[in-house]
Amino acid sequence: MVEFNQEGKKIVIKLVYYGPALSGKTTNLMRLHDFLAGRQCGELMSLETKGDRTLFFDLLPLAVRLDSGFTLKFKLFTVPGQVAHDATRKAVLSRADGVVFVADSQSTQAVSNFESFDNLEKNANRVGLDFDHMPLVVQFNKRDLPDIVAEQEILNRWSPSGLPITFGAALQGRGVRETFQRLLSETYRCLDERHRLRETYGLEPAHFMQVLC
Numbered sequence: 001m002v003e004f005n006q007e008g009k010k011i012v013i014k015l016v017y018y019g020p021a022l023s024g025k026t027t028n029l030m031r032l033h034d035f036l037a038g039r040q041c042g043e044l045m046s047l048e049t050k051g052d053r054t055l056f057f058d059l060l061p062l063a064v065r066l067d068s069g070f071t072l073k074f075k076l077f078t079v080p081g082q083v084a085h086d087a088t089r090k091a092v093l094s095r096a097d098g099v100v101f102v103a104d105s106q107s108t109q110a111v112s113n114f115e116s117f118d119n120l121e122k123n124a125n126r127v128g129l130d131f132d133h134m135p136l137v138v139q140f141n142k143r144d145l146p147d148i149v150a151e152q153e154i155l156n157r158w159s160p161s162g163l164p165i166t167f168g169a170a171l172q173g174r175g176v177r178e179t180f181q182r183l184l185s186e187t188y189r190c191l192d193e194r195h196r197l198r199e200t201y202g203l204e205p206a207h208f209m210q211v212l213c
């Protein structure tokens with residue numbers, strides 16, 4: 001849940017990377033950290049990992065100080081994708097302002113993508129998020145691998161959802177910024193509707209994008 005601190009002129013926004021095990025959530029944050037290192041980006045904290053597997057969560061803090069003196073803070077989390085860690089996934093998802101669902105493009109992963117998306121919907125409802133209206137971007141990752149579902153097929157399958165779809169190969173850094181940018185714009189739109197960011201705080205979409213400059 002977005003936190004406003006009028007006195008300190010600060011807003012804190014929580015964004016969560018969700019998806020099945022090994023789809024590339026942690027890799028997305030690692031590449032964002034590489035792109036933004038030394039600027040508005042803090043250290044990437046990984047809490048409890050075993051090999052490639054996240055057991056608790058990763059956290060990447062980003063912040064940008066605007067000319068107006070306002071500070072925008074973004075806390076980017078990943079959930080552990082392994083089925084067994086559902087309680088942790090629920091806890092990490094709680095109070096999220098926006099979500100990237102990282103799907104694995106490999107044909108063999110269609111069922112686990114579906115199950116994880118279903119799990120996202122259930123957990124969102126459990127923690128009181130409005131699943132149908134929350135900012136949500138779906139990234140199909142691992143486009144560099146053979147035996148992946150064709151882009152057009154993915155677009156056809158997902159078009160009824162109306163959700164923004166992006167394609168990436170996070171390991172090579174492809175699509176990582178684009179996905180995050182899309183999430184920022186969806187999140188701005190939603191928070192502006194609910195909290196009148198423009199009128200009350202003078203915040204424009206371009207201010208959110210400054211975190212990527």
Ligand SMILES: Nc1nc2c(ncn2[C@@H]2O[C@H](COP(=O)(O)OP(=O)(O)OP(=O)(O)O)[C@@H](O)[C@H]2O)c(=O)[nH]1
Nearest residue numbers: 021022023024025026027053054081142169170171
């Ligand atoms: N070929 C390829 N491999 C990728 C890509 N993205 C991630 N990987 C690899 O997939 C494995 C899992 O990536 P992670 O980022 O750790 O996956 P995760 O979604 O955080 O997994 P959990 O923490 O278990 O939920 C690692 O070996 C990554 O290097 C990609 O775009 N292409």
Ligand SMILES: [Mg+2]
Nearest residue numbers: 025026053054
């Ligand atoms: Mg991980």
